Amino acid sequence: MESVGDHVPNGLTGVKSNLEIVRERFKEDEIILYLFEAYQIKGPEDANRLLALVSSESGGTFAIISFSFVRTPLTSVNELIVNKVFAIDESFQLQQDCKGSITAYQFDLSTAEDGPIKYYFYPSESASYEEFVAKIISCKSSMARSDPETVLNFRWLNDYRQIGEVKQELKKRESEYIVYKDIIIYCATWNVNNKPCCDSPDGLRSWLGCSERAPDIYAIGLQELDTPAKAMLNSTQVQASVAQWNEKMVQSVHPDVEYEILQYHRLVGIMLTVIVRKQLRQHILRCRFKSVARGVLNTLGNKGGVAISLQLNEGHICFVNSHLAAHMGYVEERNQDYNAIVDGLRFDDGRTISDHDHIFWLGDLNYRIQEPPGQQRPGPLTDAQTYELLLQYDQLRQEMRKGKCFEGYTEGEIKFRPTYKYDPGTDNYDSSEKQRAPAYCDRVLWKGTRIEQLAYNSIMDIRQSDHKPVYAVFRVKIKTRDEVKYKRVQEEVLKAVDKRENDNQPQISVEKTVIDFGRVRFNEPCMQDFNVYNSCPLPVDFSFKEKDIHDICEKWLQVDPRKDSLMIDSARSIRIKMVADVHTIRGLLKKIRTSDNFDILILHVENGRDIFITVTGDYQPSCFGLSMETMCRTDRPLSEYSQEQIKHLMNDDSQEYCVTMPREFFLLIDYLHKQGSKLEGGFHTFEPRKSVNAHFNVVRDWLDTWSDEEFPGTPQSAAQALLLLLDLPEQALLEPFVEDLLACNSKSKAMDYIALLSPPKRNVFMHLCMFLREGIECQYYELHQVAVTFGRILLRSSECKAWPDYKVRCSQFMRLFIESDGADSLANRNEGAGAGSKADLPAA
Template identity: 80%
Template sequence: MPGSGTGTGNVPMAVKSTLDIVRQRFKEDEIVHYIFEAYQIQGQEYLDRLLALVSSESGGTYAIIAFSYLRTPLTTANELIINKVFALNESFQLRQDGKGSITTMQFDLSTAEDRPIKYYYYPLKSQEYEEFVAKVISCKNSMYKCDPEAVLNFSWLNDYRQIGEVKQELKKREAEYIVYKDIIIYCATWNVNNKPCCDSNSPLRSWLACSEKSPDIYAIGIQELDTPTKAMLNSTQMQATVEQWTQKMVESLYPGVEYEVLRSVRLVGIMLIVIVRKQLRQHILRCQLNSVARGVLNTLGNKGGVAISLQLHEGNICFVNSHLAAHMGYVDERNKDYNAIVEGMRFDDRRTISDHDHIFWLGDLNYRIQEPPGQQRPGPLTDAQTYELLLQYDQLGQEMRKGRCFDGYTEGEIKFRPTYKYDPGTDNYDSSEKQRAPAYCDRVLWKGTRIEQLAYDSIMEIRQSDHKPVYAIFRAKIKKRDEIKYKKVQEEVLKAVDKRENDNQPQITVETVSIDFGRVRFNEPSMQDFNVYNNCPLPVDFRFKEKDMHDICEKYLQVDPRQDSLMIDSARSIRIKLLVDVRTVGNLLKKIRTSDNFDILILHVENGRDIFITVTGDYQPSCFGLSMETMCRTNRPLSEYTQEQIKHLMRDESPEYQVTMPREFFLLIDYLHRQGSNLEGCFNAHDSRYSLGGHFNAVRDWLDTWSNEEFPGNVQTAAQALMLLLELPEQSLLEPFVEDLLASSSKSKAMDYIALLSAPKRNVFMHLCMFLREGILCQYYDLQQVALIFGRILLRGSSSSSRMDYNSRCIQFMRFFIDSDISDSALGNGHASGSGNIQAKSSTSATFSSSQSR
C-alpha cells in the first residue's frame, strides 16, 4: 500500500497522496507523524491494517490509530475504518518478539484497557518498522520526560474510539432485550471534623441503617478524615485510620445481610467506600477509581474529589465524594472546584463522570445560606417552613439555576435542619466568636434516568462533629440483559452486519461451488466448465490462491484461467481439467485415503472474501498405482470395487491377504512368458513407459476385469504395463529395506532383507526375478540394461539416488538375482522362505496357474 512507513518529511508523490488521505481523517490541530503498513491474522485470513501515529496539539498527547481498509490504493478518507485506538499513556506497551521466536516479524500493542493485540509486518518493511518503533518510543518519552507526575489529557481520542459495528447495532436495539432490575442504593456523607473513629459517641448504625428495605449498594463518603500531620507522614498509621473507619461502617450496616467492601479510594482527608451485597458482587463486571486534588495551589488535596466507577449488569454507575472550597464568599471557588473535578476525573477505560447511566454525587459541597442584606440571622430553626425560607437563599440552588455548576443534576426535597455548623457534642449552632450562619453544606445529588429518591435526611443524634451526617436512599432501575432475547437479537445483528460487509466488498457470483466430475478413470481426461459473474459496481480482480505454499490445486487438476479481471456486469468461463495418469495417480490415491474430496479450490477476490470451490468425483479403481498388498486383499476384479471400498483396502494394515501375489501381475508375467523370442528388446529405456496412448486403456480394462479374452495389446504394451505396476505405487516394492539392499555386498546378505518383506512384495520380487533370469538365459534382452531398468524401479526412493555410483549399485543388486553366473544360493532356497507357490522352474505359468485360480 502506498504511504506505509513514511514520515511527514520529503516523500515521493505517491506516498504523499496516501498520507494526505490519512490526514483528512483527523482534525486541523491533530498531526499525523507516521504511517506504517501491517496486517493481522484471523483464522486463515490476512487482514491489512494501517497504523497512524498521531498527536493532538491541544492535548499534547500521542496515540496510535489502527485502520482497516477495503481496497488499495486509497482514494478517499471514507475508505479508512478505525479498527483500534491505542493511547500512548503510561500503560502503553509495544512489545517486539525476540529473534528466537517463530517469526520475528510480529509485535504486540497494548494498554491497560486492552489485552495485547498482535500485528505482523512484511519482510520488505523491516527498516520502516524500526523507524516506526523508534518514533513511537520517542513520542512517549517526550510526554513524560518534562513532568512525570503530569496528568495527560487524552480526551481528544474519544471521537475515535469506536465500539464496533456489531456493538453499535446491538446498542440501537437495546429495547428488544434489556430489562430493568430494581437496586436500592444508599448514599451517605459526613464531615467528621478530624474526629477519630473510636469515639464512643458515634453510633453509626443510626446513620447507615435507616432504610426500610435492605440496601444493595452503599456509597459512603467522609470528609476531614482524622489526618493529623503525624498521621499524614506515616502511611501505616494513615492506613490504620482508614481500616478503623471501614470496619466500623461495615459493622453498622443494615442488619441480617451479608455485605462486602467492593473498593475504597482516599485523597488525604476525603474517602469514599463502596460496599455491596455479597450476592451482587458476581454481577459487577468492572470497578475503577480515581481522584482530583484541589485546595492550596490546587495540588494539596485537602479539597477535591474521589470517585468510583462500576458496571453492574449492563448499567454504568459512578459515585463521587467531594469536599469543595469553604467560607461564605467563596462561591466561584466552589464552582471551579466542581468543574475541575468534572473535567479532570478520567478512569482507566477513559470514561468521564458523565459517561455513566447513574451518577450519585455526595459530600461537603460547602455551599452556604446567602443571608439577605440588612436582615438578621433567622431565629430558631425548627420547622419545614423555616427550612424552605432558608433554601431560597441557598447558594447551591442559586448557582445550579444559573447553570454554573451541577448542570443536569437533581436534589431531593430538603425537610431537615441545616447540617452545619454545630457546637460539637450538641445540637446547637455555632456559639463561638465567629458564629457562622447555619448552612446546608452536606448534600446528595443525582443525575440519570430511572432513579427514584426514597429518603433524604440528616441524623441529629450524632453529635461528634460540627457537621451532621446526611443520607439519601434511591431506587435505581439498572439495565440487565434478557439472555434469550439478547442471543436472538445478536444472531440477527451478526447476519445483517455480515450481509452489509459482503454488499460493500468487491464480490463475484459463482455459478456453482461444487464441481462433480462423476466417474473418473485412469488415463482418461475429463473437464468441467463453470461461470463467474461480476455483480459489483466496480471492476473486480480474482485469482485462485495457492495453498500451503504449493500450487493452487492438486497435480491431477488444471485450472484455466488461474486469474483474471471482470468488468462491471461481465462473466468469465473457467475450465477445470482432470487427468489421472502415470504422473498423478499417486497423488489422487493419497487424497482418496485422507479426504472425501478431490480438492478444494480457493477463489480469491481482491479486497473481498474468498470463495471455496469443492471438486469431487467417483474414481474407478485400477491396478495402476495400488500397492501389491492392497491388490492381494481383493477377492474380485478391481472394476467391481467402488472408490469407498478401495479406500478401506488401502487403509487396511492387517496382513490378511486373499492371494499371495496380485493376479494382475501374474496375468502380465504369464502373457510375456508365453511370447518366447518375441520378448527381444521389449524392455527399452526406462522413461518410455510414460507415453501412454488411448489404446493403453484396453490393457487397463483387461487387467482390471481379469478378462479371459486375448491380451488386447502387444509385447511392448505388456512390458510397459508391467513396469507401471511396479513403478506407480507410492512406495517402492523393496521398501523399507531399499538402503540396506543397495549396501548389500552379497546375494546371501540381500536375501536376508528380502525374507523380511511382506508376502505379496516378496513373492512379486522373486517371481519377477525368475522371469527376467529366464529371459536373460534365452538372450531375449541385455543383462546390464534390464538390471539397470528394474533396479531403478525396485530401489526408487533411495536417498542415494543422487550419488555417482547409484546406477552401478542398482545393477549389482539385480545381478544377484537375475544373473545365472552368480550362485551364492539358488533362488527358492531358505532365504526366500514363505514365497508360497513360486518355484525356480523354467515354466512359471504352469505352476502359478494351478494354484491361483481366478
C-alpha cells in the first residue's frame, strides 16, 4: 500500500507511481510492505519524509527506511535520498505519543544506534496510521517467534545507510575498476585411517607436490586423524600429531615456491590446513575458521565439518573439509550431516558458506556405490569405462540430482579408481570378511564463478591407509581492485552522492574531497588550501565534526577555520596544515602501517549532510620514528624508500636483518665519539623534542642519505638527533621488558632480560652504554645527567610512569651499565660512586 502521489495526471500515460519508483531503490528480494508519507519539524519549518516498511527475503528481517525527497509525485528514483535506517531488531521501539501532541499521529522510532526520532504521520485516503502500527507489531512478533539459535541478518541494510549508499554506487560501477587475476588453488583430501604421519622424506610429495604449476593456495583436509577416544584422552599427543602432519605437509608441497601455513583448524579427527605462498599473505585481508560437530548425539565430533574463510583481494573464498556418516545404507544421514554443516557454519563476521564467491568442499563424504539389485560387481577396475559404469550408481550424484545435497556444486570428471576401501599397504580392495564394495568416498566439489578445474585424480602409490589420497587443481579468477581506477571512480561517486543528497538540504559544495599533500617530509610543515561555497539560497553554518579521537583530525593535521558561517553565494578558504614532526611522527607512522591515507575529515553542515574529505599524501621515510628493527631491515638509505616500501618493512616481522645495528645510529655514535670534550653538556636535558627547528633538517638528510660528507651540524645537534632516534619510536628501546628491568636490583639479573631483546635493540643498547661509559670516564659529561636522560628514554613506559619512584629507578638502572665502579648491586651504590672498568660490558 502507498499513500502519496498514487494517481496519474490526466492526459499522461506510462507515468510511474510513487510505489513503483520507490521499488526501484531496492533489490529484487527486498519487498515494500507499507509506504506512507510523514514529516518532521525542523525549527520553524517541516521536512517531508517517505517511510518504507521493507522485508528482506534473504535476511529474513525487517526495517523502516526513511527517505527525503524533492517533490511529490516522484518522477525519478534519483529524487529519493536515504535519511535514516531503523532495523526492526530487539532494540527497535515504536512509541506512540498522543499526550500534548499537535497531532494524534505523532510517534518516535528508535534503535540501539539512533533515536528516539520523532515523526508525524501524514493522513491520506490510501494510508492508515492504525494499519501502519499493526504491521510494525506484526513484524516484531515475527522476529520474536524466530528460532533463538538463529542469528538475524541485517547486513542488507548496509547498502542503505549513508556510507552504504556510496558502496552501492561503487558496486554498480565495479566493471570500471575491477580486474580478475588468476590464482592456482590445490585442494587435497585423505582419510588417514588413524595412521601416524609418514616419516619418509617423499612420503606426501607425490600427493601434494604433483601440480605442474606451483599453486598459490593449498587447502588440505584430513579425516580420521585420531580416534575420538584418543583425541579426548590425550590432547598433548594429538597436538604433537597435528604439528607433525602440518610440518610434513609444508615440506611436501611444490618445491619451487616458499610457503607458509595461513591457518589450520581441527575438530577431533577432522583437520583442514590452508597453506599459501608467502608473497600472497599480504593480500589476504581476513581469515576466520569454524566447525560443526556431528556423529554420536551430534556432539562427539567424530563426524562433521571444519571450514576456513578468507578474503583475497576483493574475492571471498571458503574451504570446507567434512567427514559424513559412514556405511552403505546411511544415505539420508549423510544428507543430514551435509545440511547441518551448511546451516551451522556461520563465521564470526556473520558470513555463511554461501556468502563467498568461491567455495571448495572436500573430504570423506562417504557416499557409496549403490550396487544394482541382482547384478554382480564389475570385474577388475582398470579403465574409464568401468569407472563411468560405477558412477552411474554413485549415491552422491544420485542425491545431487534429487536436490538433497550439494545443490549448485560441481564435480569434475572422475577418471580414477574408487578410493575406498583398500587393504592397507596394498592396491587391493577389501579382502576381509565384509569385502566392502569399492566406492568414491573421497571427493572435491566446488561452487562459484570463474573457476576452472585443471586436474582431478587420486594417488595410488600412498598405501598406508584404507583410502587413497585425492587432489584437485583449479584456476580461479579472483576479483581484484585496480587502485588507480578505483580512486577515480570513488571520487566521482562521492561527488555524485554529495550532489544527490544535497539537492533539498542546506548544503555547501567543496572544491575537492581529496586533499593530496604530495611528498611529505619529517619536520617540514606543508599546507593545502581549498574553498567551500554556499550553493543554496539560505545562510549555512558548517563545522568539522569530532571523531572517536575526540578531535576533528589527527594530531599531525591542523584545520583553520574549524567552523564558520557562509552567507548566500559566499565562499570561504580552509587551510589544512600537515606537520610530521617530533610530536606527531609516532602516530603518523602507526597510521601509515594500517591505512592508505593520513586522515578523513568530516565537514558537517548544520541540518544538512556530512561531507567526507580524504587527506592523503606520500610520506618520505626518515630514520626518525622508525624502530631499530625496521632500520636494520633496510639495505639502502631511507631517502631511497617510498612510503609503501617502508610500510611493508614495518609490517613484515619475518624480514631478515641486513645489519646488526642501524647505520644511522652508528653514524651518530661514531661522530659523537670523535668530538670528545666538545660534547660537554650535550645530554643535559630530557627534552630532546623541545626545540627542533628547520636547521635540524640538514642533520636529517645527512642520516637519511648515509652521506659521506662531514657531519653538517654541531655536536649538540648530533646529541639531540641521537636522543630523538631513541625517543621517537612507538615502543621504547627496552620494551617489552621495561617493567622487569625496573624491578632488577643487579646488573647480572638485568642482563638476563637484555639478552631476550631483539638483536637490533640489544646491540644498540650495549653499544650506547659503552659509548656513554667512556664519555663519563673522560668527564665529557656528568654521570647523573646521563643516567636521568637516557634512563627515562630507554625505559619509557606510560604504565610505569605512575610509580612514585619511577624516575629514580630509571636512573639507577642506567647507572648499572654506564658507571665504572665495578659494583653489581644497587644496595652497594650511592650517588657519589667512582670510576671503574669497561671489561664487563659485552661487545655489540
